[in-house]
Amino acid sequence: MTAEQELVSERDYLDYAHVCLRQSRKQLRELAERARKRPGDELMVEWLEWRADQLRDANESPLFFGRIDGPEPKPCYIGRRYVSDERDEPVVIDWRTDMASRFYRASPSNRMEVTRRRRFGFDGVVLTSFDDEPLTEETADTGLSRLVIAEIERAHYGPMRDIVATIQPDQDEIVRTELASTLIVQGGPGTGKTAVGLHRAAYLLYEHSRLRREGVLVVGPNDTFVRYISRVLPTLGESQVVHSSVDGLVADRGKPVVEEPEVATLKGDARMAEVLRRAVWSGLRLPTEDILVRETSPYVRIPPYVVAELCSDLIDRQVPLARAREHLLERAVSHVRRNLEERGHALTDGEARRLLRAKSLRDLVSTVWPTVTPAQVLFTLLTDADALHRAADGVLTDEEQKALLWPTVPASAGRAKWSPADRFLIDEIAGLMTPPDRYGHVVIDEAQDLSPIQLRAIMRRCAGSATLLGDMAQRTTPWAAGSWAAVAEHLGVATDLVRLTTSFRVPREIIEVANALLPAIADDLPPTVSGRHVPGALATVECEDVLAELVDVLRAAEQHPDSVGIVLDDARFTTVAKHLAKAGVQTGLPHEDGADHKVSLVPVGLAKGLEFDHVVVLEPAEIAAAGATGLRLLYIALTRAISRLTVLHSRPLPQLLASR
Numbered sequence: 001m002t003a004e005q006e007l008v009s010e011r012d013y014l015d016y017a018h019v020c021l022r023q024s025r026k027q028l029r030e031l032a033e034r035a036r037k038r039p040g041d042e043l044m045v046e047w048l049e050w051r052a053d054q055l056r057d058a059n060e061s062p063l064f065f066g067r068i069d070g071p072e073p074k075p076c077y078i079g080r081r082y083v084s085d086e087r088d089e090p091v092v093i094d095w096r097t098d099m100a101s102r103f104y105r106a107s108p109s110n111r112m113e114v115t116r117r118r119r120f121g122f123d124g125v126v127l128t129s130f131d132d133e134p135l136t137e138e139t140a141d142t143g144l145s146r147l148v149i150a151e152i153e154r155a156h157y158g159p160m161r162d163i164v165a166t167i168q169p170d171q172d173e174i175v176r177t178e179l180a181s182t183l184i185v186q187g188g189p190g191t192g193k194t195a196v197g198l199h200r201a202a203y204l205l206y207e208h209s210r211l212r213r214e215g216v217l218v219v220g221p222n223d224t225f226v227r228y229i230s231r232v233l234p235t236l237g238e239s240q241v242v243h244s245s246v247d248g249l250v251a252d253r254g255k256p257v258v259e260e261p262e263v264a265t266l267k268g269d270a271r272m273a274e275v276l277r278r279a280v281w282s283g284l285r286l287p288t289e290d291i292l293v294r295e296t297s298p299y300v301r302i303p304p305y306v307v308a309e310l311c312s313d314l315i316d317r318q319v320p321l322a323r324a325r326e327h328l329l330e331r332a333v334s335h336v337r338r339n340l341e342e343r344g345h346a347l348t349d350g351e352a353r354r355l356l357r358a359k360s361l362r363d364l365v366s367t368v369w370p371t372v373t374p375a376q377v378l379f380t381l382l383t384d385a386d387a388l389h390r391a392a393d394g395v396l397t398d399e400e401q402k403a404l405l406w407p408t409v410p411a412s413a414g415r416a417k418w419s420p421a422d423r424f425l426i427d428e429i430a431g432l433m434t435p436p437d438r439y440g441h442v443v444i445d446e447a448q449d450l451s452p453i454q455l456r457a458i459m460r461r462c463a464g465s466a467t468l469l470g471d472m473a474q475r476t477t478p479w480a481a482g483s484w485a486a487v488a489e490h491l492g493v494a495t496d497l498v499r500l501t502t503s504f505r506v507p508r509e510i511i512e513v514a515n516a517l518l519p520a521i522a523d524d525l526p527p528t529v530s531g532r533h534v535p536g537a538l539a540t541v542e543c544e545d546v547l548a549e550l551v552d553v554l555r556a557a558e559q560h561p562d563s564v565g566i567v568l569d570d571a572r573f574t575t576v577a578k579h580l581a582k583a584g585v586q587t588g589l590p591h592e593d594g595a596d597h598k599v600s601l602v603p604v605g606l607a608k609g610l611e612f613d614h615v616v617v618l619e620p621a622e623i624a625a626a627g628a629t630g631l632r633l634l635y636i637a638l639t640r641a642i643s644r645l646t647v648l649h650s651r652p653l654p655q656l657l658a659s660r
């Protein structure tokens, strides 16, 4: 067959797959209709409808993207979902099956019985080309395939796309790691950490149906980022996964106040968990006199030593407060019941149940554990030096305790203004009272930036394993745990550290410049390599008027379909936005609700995790001004580009860049 005839034959197969998909969907719908008529089959109906929904032929993405020949006699087509014919024979297999893993992992040195890998090129959903990689003894391991490179360099607009067609072997290994493992994935910019984390979530949901009940949570650094990544899982057919920013996990407490980084860092320190634990449990007050239960006839007296006995294991096990209160009430009722029985007055179950509402017993519980809100507990600590000292003695130094106290005391907890770090402390306290709902697996992106207290807040919501993604060289918060070993310690579960080393986003010409910053920002990390070579990808322009030059660069960029991101120091944002508006250049913040701009204006503080075809970094010296954090921000700014990076500056470049 000629290549052209083969293309026609592949297109016919694609049409056939569409027919099969529609047929299967119709069948599932009919089965659901029939099951609906049978009482008691609600679960079956729900499942059939869910399956039918999965087979929607919305023409959003091609039904298959690859094919392997061997070991089966028939070629095997790989797509985002399973399609079968009327005899239930597979037409397209799901990328998450074991069989499909050969598509990702087979190589000339480890062929896994695959003789040929074929990747398909599409224009929208129209099959336009294919690229064959023969896997025979004679072929050598080469770099990225032409179609993989074309996929990476396809103009980027709007939200992040899935990489299911082009997952690389080392990424695939991470995606398919067993559910029980908690992984920390360290990788340089653009090595695919976010993509891998999201595909891992989709894989785990496919492999472990219980995760659909337990839920999967994806946590990102901010709302912009969460909007950017939130389409990936739905395109992979997984629309139930919950996405949240870190701040979005904890209760909103109004407009946050800004506080000194040293105080915020202290509030994010793991030792604060012990201070809060002590504060919560120090609210316990055992009665000093008998409790008289008047709701029974005869009355019952509960002496203090009995209350202490009823509480003792609850205290020892530090049972979450809300549950401890319930247990104490139930135990007090049982005690009263036994006492009455011993005196010849048996209670009916109804009477015992009514006792659960008895005022004297409810008062007893409130005496032992007064009801306070989590915010009230923190308010007391931050406003009452004695209370703080009692909780923090031996845990925090005197200076640290002093630093935590508010200089002016609001009238009440209700009137207090809380900082972002306070919100996590309140959440920690709330967790000691009523643990939050938990998910079966949690994916945490940009995990390098989280404080121990933030890590605890996320892990409190995790009932199973987690996947943490990050790059220590991109650490920009003062409260970050500081190393993956420290992060692992705060997670409280065993972890495996795995690495990704090849950048798919950033061409070699750019990553080599960014790598020059590594000795100053993360000297223990190896330089990132790039799978792509793009001659002329980097242009450094020194000029007197950077804003005039910027307008020229943007005018020239109008000729290309590429997305453009202007990354600049946060403090510059307003001036540049005004200047560009005056010059008639339309810009917007990246991934604003519903809007995908050609030109995004990106304060560097928001740039983490994002990418654009063409990036303009404005005045690197301004971005790098804030010491090591500044250099890390610059490293982030320089590594957002997929195809081109223009560095515009009037001030001298930071030394590490100038020497390149």
Ligand SMILES: Nc1ncnc2c1ncn2[C@@H]1O[C@H](COP(=O)(O)OP(=O)(O)OP(=O)(O)O)[C@@H](O)[C@H]1O
Pocket: 148, 151, 152, 161, 162, 163, 166, 167, 168, 171, 187, 188, 189, 190, 191, 192, 193, 194, 195, 196, 471, 504, 505, 608, 609, 610, 611, 639
């Ligand atoms: N195997 C792949 N095939 C095609 N594109 C890929 C592959 N892996 C990653 N990419 C692309 O590379 C870009 C960077 O990926 P991603 O954002 O996941 O990297 P990252 O390591 O999280 O980067 P950062 O550290 O900057 O946040 C994305 O456009 C992603 O789709």
